[in-house]
Amino acid sequence: MSSFERYLQDKGKGRGGDGGNYRRNAARELDWFAEWARGDRGDEEWTGIGPPDTDRDPTFGDLDERVFREYARHLAGDRGLKQNTVQTYYAYISAWCGWCVNEGYLDAHYAQRASATAPLPDDDGRKPGDQQAWTSEQRHALTRHVDEQARAAIETYTSLPEDVDPLDRQRARYAALKVARDRALVFVLAYTAVRVGELLRDPDDPRRRGVRWEDISLEDGSMDVYRKKQQWDAASLPDPVISPLRSYRKLMNSPMDRWPVFPTFDQRTLAGLVQEELADRGERPDVIDQRREEYARDLLLALDEDIRPPSITTDGARSILKRLTEATEIDIDHPKHDYLAPHGGRRGMGEVLVRAFGYTVAARYLDNSEEMVRERYSHIEAGELGDVATEALEEIDDVA
Template sequence: MCPNTLSDRTRGISINESIERYLQDKGKGRGGDGGNYRRNAARELERFTQWATGDRGRSEWAGIVPDDIDRDPNFEDLDERVFRTYARYLGGDRALKQNTIHTYYHYISAWCGWCANEGYLEGHYAWRASSMAPLPEDDGRKPGDQQIWTPEQRHTLTRYVDDRVNDAIETYRALSDDVDSLDRQRARYMILKAARDRALVFVIAYTAVRVGEILRDPNDPRRRGIQWGEVSLDDGSMDVYRKKQQWDVASLPEPVIAPLRSYQTLMDPPTVQWPVFPTFDQRTLATLVRDELGEQGAIDDYRDEYARDFLLALDEDIHPPSITTDGARSILQRLSEAAEVDIEHPKHDYLAPHGGRRGMGEILVRGFGYTVAARYLDNSEKMIRKRYSHIEADELGALATEAINKIDCI
């Protein structure tokens, strides 16, 4: 495999060493030694490391380390092709069902995402389309197997992002009058970032929109992320580009209005063309600012007046790009971990965006039935009945129990 351009700090770290740290982070209890997720992830990561070293009972497979090198696999050996080959390896095991293959692969993918966040890898290689292409169609997965945010999880996450904004505001207000201007800017920057994250969490938790309808898709210029001009807080609505390839109006329920209004006031976007959920990535913003202001000269001196390039872009009305759908997943991973949300799921160790949509669907189906839920979720009633068939099964089971009890009492 071709080596990636890792730093000297991470290049030689063995895969096994990172796995121990990952499992400790994801485990429950003192020392991170417990929990179902840790146990299941450890099993699949052991399978992966055995495969990576060529120790899976296949004489024709020598592992991912080049033949002329004698050592255990490390991060220098990992790239997209490794995960694509592993996906093909799992798919070739005829003893595994389609949904089981996906479950096993997602344990590896979660570890890969953690490695990217920790700086061991340059990107989330396992999550890329080319890596996952060999996986079989997941036709056997039951709707109940898909992640659905529970009321407790939703409450824990939304309460955390609320507290985070309030803490950032209090920190800013506590600054003395003679504090350095750059320190004051840094405190303001933390408020804006926390407010953006809170607004994103509330939109995902309560609107049931698909993240691809509100955020940027690098492969589709039509999906550049919603802008403030497409949000009407007074009407409780926003214009989104739907999965069916057309613009439509999505509802903003009451719990979403206050976080969005507060965020808009704090951000004070210079124009309605500003993205609602802009990126805060420093490298992206630095390049953008240099490109936009380069002709003015002395740009570095001007940048030195700002603690963050984002604040400079805000003052100069330089439109940053919206965060991507992958960016939203990274934000939710970070927030789920910081909020210590209790999650037991085979595919995700964080509250994934689609789980927020399905959680809202669950509320609507149970509260108002399939027809209303289908309208809110922008889907057919037939599809909603299929996706939430476990609710109907629960209801029918309760009716059957009631009928049995009536007969037994005769």
């Protein structure tokens, strides 16, 4: 299946088509499809799509609608996937098949023929994992927890006596920085409705390097983010977000504007970064070791030397939220997530905005079309219409 790489380059993001979540996910499923086609996956009786008793990789000549029908059946049954996940995974293979038709590798889009798609389960219209929404109680519990943690750590650091050991002071500052960063991240996710992929670094998309301080104006209450629609745009920073960000930046002691707002605190990453950067500046290894010994953490040395660390990744944000959800002991009732996932903050704000101001205002804040917002939050309108129907029935009953 040598066409896979060319297809993925066409669909990838960034220079050379090497980045993007779609490319990563499609590559995974195309590899799975190739192994299945060769007979490397499936039950013992499955020998692949090539002619029996041959020892060669599958070719385009082996593909027809019966092959895609069998693969749809394999997804729906053998892999134990949920029905919407089956639809999603098959869509990657189907999209590649359509590309092959356009490129002249295949004569027809076999994957979309009715007989090929017949074994697929019905799609209920929901995307896997895309339905969690933080409730007001969950939002308040999480933000209250991180606020208390940050206030306590900052108080501990700022109230240290002047004669305290320098390394102890650094340790207290580092602890305060970490919880202040986590507080700022939680508040931004909870109240801005910005997509986590617009806020943090995506290793598969070089354009998404994470929001920097130069992208934020606390005075104007705005933040420039690289939107899903592939362009820069301003997002609003509502009042609850301003104070945690301002306190956090002050604690960092005004880092350079090109620093990420949410840098990684991973010690191994920072150690390698500090050593490499100081070596590039001409420092000898023994001097670098001595400099590092003067600091309790490499992050603090990086701050003083303006050695810019990378932003945390979207996966890093999920790990932080898992840890904080567990620490807060918040009740989670969701089939996929046992923690408050980042997209749940965005969806929870969508609920608040639709109920308070309607679909048009919510669509502008969420950076979505009104049509999409109406579709995503159709349960709100359904509930309101139900109330109208109930009121109408009560009026009729009163007249009767």
